Amino acid sequence: MNAGEQRVRKPRADVQRNRAALLETAQRHFLRNGVGTSLDAVAREAGLGPGTLYRHFPTREALLAAVLQSLQTCSEELVARQAEIDQLSDADEVLEQWLRAMEEYFSTFSGLSDPLMAAAQAQAPDDPLRIPCDIFISATDKYVKAAQSAGHVRTSIRGYDLFLAACSIAWIKSNGANEQSLDRLRTLLASGYRERDEKA
Amino acid sequence: MNAGEQRVRKPRADVQRNRAALLETAQRHFLRNGVGTSLDAVAREAGLGPGTLYRHFPTREALLAAVLQSLQTCSEELVARQAEIDQLSDADEVLEQWLRAMEEYFSTFSGLSDPLMAAAQAQAPDDPLRIPCDIFISATDKYVKAAQSAGHVRTSIRGYDLFLAACSIAWIKSNGANEQSLDRLRTLLASGYRERDEKA
């Protein structure tokens, strides 16, 4: 065995168990109370000390990122949705559906848009939420480029812009907007990014 | 004097002094630390007990609303800006400038967009921030209607929608977006609300 090689030791059984309990409890609390939920209460209900939570997940963002990754329901739903979307023939429709799928994912927990938006623009490259953000941004970029080469989206638009827009819509929604307002905003947005016919 | 008449007694001198000290200190703390700043620290630095702050301003929103109202600089600047804007001949330009003016006002304190957005959509009609929100919304409505009758803005748009949009931009900005992203989003938005020529 090479001396420089990383040793990936299998974690102790209780460590694995604790981590799973924390994730499971945190997920429930995030779903019920939003991203601002008490971490003390999470540790307590998981039957662990606050210190244990803190070492497993040094920041709220780290816990949030881990919970998001472990959330099978949402990830699978998103992947399934993405598969459906990729089947669509109309590149315009594809983009619209993808924006809705993102918006719904960002509404998984109330208040999730805030740390996501912060992570998307963070100076610190080690924000744990950067990973999901970057995935969403590059996926959006793919769809935007496809729609652009089909002539449906203005060339000045980037995937990043529409990621920010979808995040904003989710933010407005989590602040209690009604569906009519949201729909008008979505329409507003769509008319903004769609290619318009130049005046002759 | 009628028995049912409201007696508006002049407040005691120390009460007036305390209120002024709280507002002045709170303003400084909001400016420096954003809307989430410690209210305890505000009371302490104003030389008062936390209970005094709490009776003058029962919630953070109440304090925030009072500080906004007392912020001469910003209000005056906004009024002056509005006067300038009203002089413009182009109704399209007017609306665009107004949206920028709102956006800047919403950036007075970091994080101000959050309570404003909440207040704009609150069920509770007694949220103290509803007053500034309603002022902004109806002003936006006025500008939108003017632009619409000049044929510059789609008729499906309401002032409320563009208020939400300006609030979102300020929110994105307060999360550290760079100016290029913001500009692309503003352009995106403007192409969305502008009247487009129907295909022949």
Add this chain to the structure above:
DNA sequence: ACCTGAACACCGTTCAAGT
């Protein structure tokens, strides 16, 4: 190596005691 939970320094809020 990992967990534990007491301890610390903070919050916002209340309320009995003062003036």
Add this chain to the structure above:
DNA sequence: ACCTGAACACCGTTCAAGT
């Protein structure tokens, strides 16, 4: 009538003591 500040119930975070 208004102010005061101790008291309360919460935070998140750290770290010495355990296993």
